[in-house]
Each structure stands twice: as structure tokens, then as C-alpha cells.
Amino acid sequence: MTPITKSLYLQFLKCQNAYHLIREGVVSKPSTASFGGYLEWAEFLSYCKNQFPNFPTIEKSPNREEGFVQSEIYIKDKISHFGAQLRYQNFVCSVELLEYDEERDGWILWDFRPIGSIKQDILRSFFFYKQIAEGLGLRVLGCKIIRIQTKYVYQGGPILPEDYLLVEDLSPRMESELGSREEEWNKFQTEIQNTNEQSVPYSFLEKNPSCRSLKTCLSPTHCAPGRETAREIFEYRDSSELAKLWFASGYNSYDSVPDAELSPIQKIQKEAHKTGTVHFNKESLTQYLSNVTKTVAFLDFESINPYIPIYPETKPFQHIPYLYSLHIWDMDSDSLTHKTYLHEDVGSDPRKHVLFHLQKDLPTGITIFSFNDFFEKLIIQESATVYPEYLEFWESVKSMFIDLALPFKKLWIYHPAQHGKASLKEILPCFSNESHFGLTIREGQDANYQYLRLIKKQVTAEEKKRVLEDLIAYCKLDSYGLFLIYRMLQERLSVI
Structure with a gap:
């Protein structure tokens, strides 16, 4: 069974079905790569690393085992290092910087992100890192991030990191939202225990509370067997969660949804699909x-x-x-x-x-x-x-x-x-x-x-x-x- 990575954990929080399908190798992991992002990543990373001179780096390698071993050595010797590779039980993660605070005898988790704002997945990622680090017996003092100062205006010449980068301590926010993070983690642990790393039945409605649409489902044949064509009811404009209620009611097509449950715009769509003609509002x-x-x-x-x-x-x-x-x-x-x-x-x-x-x-x-x-x-x-x-x-x-x-x-x-x-x-x-x-x-x-x-x-x-x-x-x-x-x-x- 595939080790549980941060991306798999985040996938679970978005869609339990997708988590199991990916982990069992039934479907491929969705690509999260963005066009062009890597073209700037090395330069951004160098700006971040330069804030911490003389820290060693664990370089990425096809043999990840070497990274785990090297991080163990650095942690034992209380050495701060970039690209920390952590493994606890069947959980693995890579932390941009694991910094040791000698005065407080503990560790700070750092992430470097070329983003302008903090979203929930950032906090969930930190919580995942923290669970693994604490599982290894590390005393985690806090979570910090280096991101982009969106108000920064480039004036030409060398970019000054102190103006371009924004260092943010997320520890207070992590603490204030601890209840939500723990609830998500406990739900995850319960799912792991209940499934016991075995194949699980899939259900679009029962196992997928956060999935918005069959259109974005990784495998409708698994999540909605025999009802794959029901994807079209999710094409109705402004349907959102309403389409899931339609699905639960057994509706499988445009025609099957009663007019009484449709908005004026949705009725236009239904008529166009029913007749195969173009709707045209001349007035x-x-x-x-x-x-x-x-x-x-x-x-x-x-x-x-x-x-x-x-x-x-x-x-x-x-x-x-x-x-x-x-x-x-x-x-x-x-x-x-x-x-x-x-x-x-x-x-x-x-x-x-x-x-x-x-x-x-x-x-x-x-x-x-x-x-x-x-x-x-x-x-x-x-x-x-x-x-x-x-x-x-x-x-x-x-x-x-x-x-x-x-x-x-x-x-x-x-x-x-x-x-x-x-x-x-x-x-x-x-x-x-x-x-x-x-x-x-x-x-x-x-x-x-x-x-x-x-x-x-x-x-x-x-x-x-x-x-x-x-x-x-x-x-x-x-x-x-x-x-x-x-x-x-x-x-x-x-x-x-």
C-alpha cells in the first residue's frame, strides 16, 4: 500500500473516494503542477534559503530512503536543515525547513510558498507535518511560512528579499483552529482504522460529502456505478449542492429533473437539451x-x-x-x-x-x-x-x-x-x-x-x-x- 503523503491526506479531506482510489492504484493522482510555476521556483527558493545562511540541504533523490536517513542524523544532532524528510509509521512528508531553536530546545516547521494569501490547505499541511514530527518525538514549537508580499512593487535592479518576501508566524492561527484540524485528523484516523488498508466500497453520496460534482469525479464508474450518465444533471447552471439532491432522488438526465425544481435559467438548458435546438432570446x-x-x-x-x-x-x-x-x-x-x-x-x-x-x-x-x-x-x-x-x-x-x-x-x-x-x-x-x-x-x-x-x-x-x-x-x-x-x-x- 502506498505511504500516506501530505497530498494524499489533503485528497482525503476533499474526497474520501479519491483518497482510496489513488492509494489503491485504481486511478492516477491528479496533477497539481501549474504552467510555468517551476520556471520561477528555483529563484524563489533561493530567496527563502538565503534568510538562513549555512543550513545544510537534503537534495531530492530518486532514493528517498537516503533522505529519511540523513534527516534522522540531523535531528539526532539537533541540526537545522532544508528539505527535511520525515517518516512516522506509514506517514511521510517533506518539510522545506526544519529549524532547531537551541534556546527553547525545540523545532520550528517552515514552509516556502510562492503565494499571496493563506488558504486552508496550508494550515492542513502544517498540521500533517506536525503530526509526523511529534510522532517522531520532536518538540514542535511553531509553524512559520515565507510567502510573497503582494503589495511589493518592483523598482528595477536586484530584488530585495526583505521587501519581496513576507515571513508569517502561523502558530497563533494554528492554535485558534486546532479544534477543526484535530476533527479532520481524527476523521482520517478513523477511516484508516475502519478500512484496515483494504479495498473499500465507493459511494458518491455516502463517502463523498465534500465532492461537488460527478463532473470532477476521478472515477464515476467506481463512485456511481451504472449511473455515469447522471453527470449531466451537474451541468445545470447554479446547481451546486442541489444536483446532489437530484442525484439522490434518482435523476440521471436533464429530462428527468422536474420543471418545478428548476430555475428559469435551468429550464432553458433543459429545453435546449430536450429539443436539441439553440435557445435564442431575441429581445x-x-x-x-x-x-x-x-x-x-x-x-x-x-x-x-x-x-x-x-x-x-x-x-x-x-x-x-x-x-x-x-x-x-x-x-x-x-x-x-x-x-x-x-x-x-x-x-x-x-x-x-x-x-x-x-x-x-x-x-x-x-x-x-x-x-x-x-x-x-x-x-x-x-x-x-x-x-x-x-x-x-x-x-x-x-x-x-x-x-x-x-x-x-x-x-x-x-x-x-x-x-x-x-x-x-x-x-x-x-x-x-x-x-x-x-x-x-x-x-x-x-x-x-x-x-x-x-x-x-x-x-x-x-x-x-x-x-x-x-x-x-x-x-x-x-x-x-x-x-x-x-x-x-x-x-x-x-x-x-
Whole structure:
């Protein structure tokens, strides 16, 4: 049986079924890796480690046994060390820093996280570490974390860790929430004792109180045998826990849920799936598009949001645009023009160049469509704040934006093939022959990662050329997709 790691414990708290399925090797552990995170991790880790000079490090190795043995030696000799490997009974964990406090004759557990806020999983992780450490007989004095100061504004030059990093003692909060943590741990221990490391029966309702949806279930065939198709009742908008009650009542499909239990939006979904037709609210869409200009623009940005700032006057996690795609359609002449700018000099700040070209390419006084336009507007506003010569440009365009995601969020239009989703990548294939499926880069996170990789890693000229071409193709389809959706709306309005 697989040793119990921190990630398995956290998985148990989210879903008991998933914990057993993963531990028994029935399904693979879900990937928690994020695009691009590792590109900055080594640098972030060095900032953290530099706060504790001369501490030894247990390097990661395929042979984890060596790490356990080395930590035992350091603990016996009361030596603080990075990458501590702890094992107690069948529980194992890796602690970023195990620090010995000579004055108080005890140990402090440290975690290093490139995050801006403390969430419950951080506290649960510390509690897991603490249980193992205390099981080994260690006197745990407290739990501390080094994370990112989100208000930090990079001014250029070397990053000063004392400004960028935030050291936080979580011991008081751990103490105040001790009851909740102990209750979770006792529940976990009870489950281990009851199952006795044997295969267990799975039940979506009985064993899965924290699982929100069969759509995110790791294995519906195990958790809801014979009722896998019931996943579609979880596609109803705003259903949340209500869908679990429907599941318990035996409902397995859109059609099976009585109208009396559905909201007006959910009834729209049900009718669309029942008839296989597109719902189209002409009145709402006519009003929505009533002030659109004859010539319209469709704008999409790609950005990076490094947690270690690269350019002056930026904060951790701030989105920095490096590419835009702009389609301009003249309705009278039915002519479509494409403009794009990609900042190829990955060693310099792209923001001013993006603003310069966008101001030149974007005609004045026309409607600008984006998908979830808050992002595009924020990009321009933040960049223009740093380069105030473009503030007038920002003022001239900010009122011209219209969010093309709104009709799909409000269900003024709904295609049954959306399956309750309202992202551009789900919508586009429903209303056109275009799809992101055939692209090398298919989502924004990957686009973010690929450009950041060009900045952080040494790549060949050929590789850089290929990546830049892939980025342009991805961004171009996003703005072209907006055009296709808008034209579809206009055509439907003209014939209905």
C-alpha cells in the first residue's frame, strides 16, 4: 500500500473516494503542477534559503530512503536543515525547513510558498507535518511560512528579499483552529482504522460529502456505478449542492429533473437539451447590441503574470501583455482586417510597445468586443498608468468595450453542446467550424508559460521562432472566434 503523503491526506479531506482510489492504484493522482510555476521556483527558493545562511540541504533523490536517513542524523544532532524528510509509521512528508531553536530546545516547521494569501490547505499541511514530527518525538514549537508580499512593487535592479518576501508566524492561527484540524485528523484516523488498508466500497453520496460534482469525479464508474450518465444533471447552471439532491432522488438526465425544481435559467438548458435546438432570446440580445457601431473591433491579449516581477513598476502576479490580436470588421462592406503585435524582444518590457501599436491599429470611436473584457481593460489601464502618455488613449477606449461573454453567461443564447459551460473554447465549436483543438497552444495558461519560458530559459533561434508563431496563431484564433460569434448573433437577429 502506498505511504500516506501530505497530498494524499489533503485528497482525503476533499474526497474520501479519491483518497482510496489513488492509494489503491485504481486511478492516477491528479496533477497539481501549474504552467510555468517551476520556471520561477528555483529563484524563489533561493530567496527563502538565503534568510538562513549555512543550513545544510537534503537534495531530492530518486532514493528517498537516503533522505529519511540523513534527516534522522540531523535531528539526532539537533541540526537545522532544508528539505527535511520525515517518516512516522506509514506517514511521510517533506518539510522545506526544519529549524532547531537551541534556546527553547525545540523545532520550528517552515514552509516556502510562492503565494499571496493563506488558504486552508496550508494550515492542513502544517498540521500533517506536525503530526509526523511529534510522532517522531520532536518538540514542535511553531509553524512559520515565507510567502510573497503582494503589495511589493518592483523598482528595477536586484530584488530585495526583505521587501519581496513576507515571513508569517502561523502558530497563533494554528492554535485558534486546532479544534477543526484535530476533527479532520481524527476523521482520517478513523477511516484508516475502519478500512484496515483494504479495498473499500465507493459511494458518491455516502463517502463523498465534500465532492461537488460527478463532473470532477476521478472515477464515476467506481463512485456511481451504472449511473455515469447522471453527470449531466451537474451541468445545470447554479446547481451546486442541489444536483446532489437530484442525484439522490434518482435523476440521471436533464429530462428527468422536474420543471418545478428548476430555475428559469435551468429550464432553458433543459429545453435546449430536450429539443436539441439553440435557445435564442431575441429581445435581450437586441437590447445588448443596440449601441454597437457599424465598424467593430475584436481584441484579445496574451500575458505573463510571473510571481517574481521582471519589469519595473510591476507587482507579483500582475499580468503583463506581450501580444494582442485585433480583428476589425466593417459591417457595410463586410470586410475583415487583422492586426497583431507580438513583442519578440523577450529581454525588454513589452508594455509600452504593446500600447504604441494598439493605439495605432485600433480605429477611434468604434465598439470593442472582448471575452470577459475586464481583463483587456485592466491590461490597458495598468500599462497606461506606468506610461502616462497613453492615459488619454485609455480614456478614449474604456467606454467602448462590450463583454461578448455576457450573452452566454446570462443564457440569452445557449447551445446544448455547451454542456452548461460558457468559455470561448467551449462556445466557438458550437457556433462555427473553428476550434482550438488543432493548435499547438490551446489555452491561455500554456501561452503564459511558453512566453515566460522564452524569457527564463535558453532556447535555440529555431525554437523561439516556432513558439512565437504558435502564440500568434493561438491569439489570432481567439479574436477571430469573437468575430465569428458576433457575426452569428447578427445573422440570427436578422432572420428571427
